[in-house]
Amino acid sequence: MIEEPQTRAEKIGRTADHAMPLELRGITIRYDGGGGEPLVVAEDFDLGLEAGTMHCLAGRSGSGKTSILTVAAGLTLPTSGEVFWQGDSLDAMSDDEISDRRRALIGYVDQGGALIDGMSALENVLLPAVPDKQVEARTEMAKDLLDLVGLGRRMRHRPAQLSGGERQRVAIARALILGTKVLVVDEPTASLDREHANQIIGILKDTTKDGIAVLVATHDQELINVADSRTLMN
Numbered sequence: 001m002i003e004e005p006q007t008r009a010e011k012i013g014r015t016a017d018h019a020m021p022l023e024l025r026g027i028t029i030r031y032d033g034g035g036g037e038p039l040v041v042a043e044d045f046d047l048g049l050e051a052g053t054m055h056c057l058a059g060r061s062g063s064g065k066t067s068i069l070t071v072a073a074g075l076t077l078p079t080s081g082e083v084f085w086q087g088d089s090l091d092a093m094s095d096d097e098i099s100d101r102r103r104a105l106i107g108y109v110d111q112g113g114a115l116i117d118g119m120s121a122l123e124n125v126l127l128p129a130v131p132d133k134q135v136e137a138r139t140e141m142a143k144d145l146l147d148l149v150g151l152g153r154r155m156r157h158r159p160a161q162l163s164g165g166e167r168q169r170v171a172i173a174r175a176l177i178l179g180t181k182v183l184v185v186d187e188p189t190a191s192l193d194r195e196h197a198n199q200i201i202g203i204l205k206d207t208t209k210d211g212i213a214v215l216v217a218t219h220d221q222e223l224i225n226v227a228d229s230r231t232l233m234n
């Protein structure tokens with residue numbers, strides 16, 4: 001039997017963990033220039049992300065923010081350097097291990113936080129639980145998460161019936177459903193007006209209070225200001 005969650009932190013599935021959840025050491029990312037000069041978007045980039053803190057990657061469009069996020073989430077490989085999750089190097093893991101660890105550790109919200117149109121907000125949040133047949137077990141948690149992001153009354157709505165800010169909140173709830181310890185978010189406020197952008201900022205900040213580490217790429221000065229640390233990409 002699944003016990004009723006007591007606290008907000010329990011609701012989002014956080015368990016105590018003292019190893020640094022995410023560390024990037026000496027990351028260089030170089031893309032093939034397609035016949036021209038190779039494009040270096042990061043060089044010898046270091047980042048240590050503590051539990052319960054938010055780090056912002058700021059910088060102009062094309063400066064390499066998304067490239068760092070996908071490397072941090074183990075979705076792409078850097079040209080050189082090492083990524084550590086909870087102190088373990090991805091270099092020492094097989095592709096399957098990386099996938100399994102990612103599912104347990106990282107929640108990734110890409111630009112726009114794409115949702116599946118034909119599914120309700122609740123079904124979208126539960127999608128990551130499908131492969132492990134955890135949908136039933138996670139349903140209460142999904143409802144709690146939608147409550148926490150202010151969508152408790154909209155969980156049966158489909159994406160087309162939600163605003164951009166609401167869809168972004170569903171995407172964040174979905175990224176937290178497997179008990180994520182690191183939330184990686186790409187431009188979460190980009191297409192939102194100030195009021196809705198501020199709601200997202202509040203949700204991300206609350207997430208850090210629950211002990212989750214947040215890595216976010218943004219141009220939004222308000223979001224940059226509330227982060228615990230920041231890197232300006234050039």
Ligand SMILES: Nc1ncnc2c1ncn2[C@@H]1O[C@H](COP(=O)(O)OP(=O)(O)OP(=O)(O)O)[C@@H](O)[C@H]1O
Nearest residue numbers: 031032039041060061062063064065066067068217
């Ligand atoms: N797979 C790839 N192959 C070649 N070039 C790439 C690849 N991915 C990204 N780039 C290039 O690398 C640069 C950095 O891209 P990236 O998406 O990381 O920047 P960004 O700072 O997130 O930009 P934005 O703010 O517009 O999202 C861009 O010039 C992009 O065209």
